[in-house]
Amino acid sequence: MSIPAARQRFALEIQSEPIDLGRAALWIAQEAYPDLEVEEYVAALDEMAAEVQERLPPERYPLRVIKILNHYLFEDLGFRGNREDYYDPRNSFLNEVIDRRTGIPITLSLIYLELARRIDFPMAGVGMPGHFLIRPLFAGAEIFVDPFQQGEILFPEDCQELLSQIYGPGIPFQEHHLRPTPPRLILVRLLNNLKQIYLSRAELEPALAAAERILLLIPESLPHLRDRGLLYYQLGRWQQACQDLKRYLKQAPFHPEINRSDEHLIREIVERLESHLDSC
Known part of the structure; x- marks a missing residue:
């Protein structure tokens, strides 16, 4: 694409x-x-x-x-x-x-x-x-x-x-x-506002566009990586979804500030994706 x-x-x-x-x-x-x-x-x-x-x-x-x-x-x-x-x-x-x-x-x-x-x-x-x-x-x-x-x-x-x-x-x-917010994080907040608005309207493509640009700004953000993976999944972009969600599951245990209450659900999604894909 x-x-x-x-x-x-x-x-x-x-x-x-x-x-x-x-x-x-x-x-x-x-x-x-x-x-x-x-x-x-x-x-x-x-x-x-x-x-x-x-x-x-x-x-x-x-x-x-x-x-x-x-x-x-x-x-x-x-x-x-x-x-x-x-x-x-x-x-x-x-x-x-x-x-x-x-x-x-x-x-x-x-x-x-x-x-x-x-x-x-x-x-x-x-x-x-x-x-x-x-x-x-x-x-x-x-x-x-x-x-x-x-x-x-x-x-x-x-x-x-x-x-x-x-x-x-x-x-x-x-x-x-x-405390002052750096310009990079101002843009993250602006895009996150857009993402949440589009999600509330079930407009997944523009929500994904916002999520993708957030990760250009802060590539190591696990919550936003998870959100992008879930949006890929909902939009049928399974290979990309699997890659994001597997990376999230791999890294989340090393970030104690991450709320891992969704880990079981995401692991189920990854297993479902792996069963449909030759490689992930």
Whole structure:
């Protein structure tokens, strides 16, 4: 089966460090929108950043810069969180978020990060459980920005309260929840969102496409290897399914953090596949 051109470009993009988040996210989108012109959207981000640059004062106090970014994105351009249809796949495609001015926390944060990078204002993504924030990277700047809430500024205790609102007291707040998320893992989270959305709709081919790109980013991830193998199996791609699932079974015992409650089921699937295939 031939590899889509957008997948090949994505694979090349993520080989560079640091990863260009905007371009990588647009290559993800191009697989769903083959006519998408990536450079047009990169230019749109450049233009937005140039407009922000013109508004900046000579002395760039962090809170002042954040206020200007918030006003430009959420008041002038009208970006907003899509609460009406949160699980619409379009919310995870950067071109759609730019065109429609609506998205989910991670894609709105991605746009915010791309503008901040272009104006030399250091910020990083923060992949909290259930929500995505960004934070300025300045000494002593213990504040966070929530693009899904129109750029609301949060303090660590607000983030703790947010986690409690999402999950209740079941997930205790920990300091690592507020650590910066590397660009590679931001893309993993974006693709995992897409994978879960497509799985919930029983759209297996696009779910598989997301799983395959996740493994380009983190090839040693056993949970995602297992998921890809199961998707191959459901789609009748038995040779590939057998290879993934056998590799998963072989490596899982050496990863104590892996929940192996599914091991019996996966072993049964592998045995079934081996009975139908000459070699696996």
